[in-house]
Amino acid sequence: xxxxxxxxxxxxxxxxxxxxxxxxxxxxxxxxxxxxxxxxxxxxxxxxxxxxxxxxxxxxxxxxx
Numbered sequence: 001x002x003x004x005x006x007x008x009x010x011x012x013x014x015x016x017x018x019x020x021x022x023x024x025x026x027x028x029x030x031x032x033x034x035x036x037x038x039x040x041x042x043x044x045x046x047x048x049x050x051x052x053x054x055x056x057x058x059x060x061x062x063x064x065x
Contacts, residue, residue, distance in 0.1 A: 022057040022058050024057070028060075030060060031057060031060060034053045037049065038050050041053065
């Protein structure tokens, strides 16, 4: 019979799968405005607004997918 292990195992290396940012749909002023706000926010280091803009673009009312 083997002895019970009394220490934790090694770390698990999980791959980072960052989703790609949504791209504005050509001809949609809402998408273009969100992309512009996202770009300005990134320049200022406001990653919360960058993330918010990405979410809004994905859930755009016109249903672009």
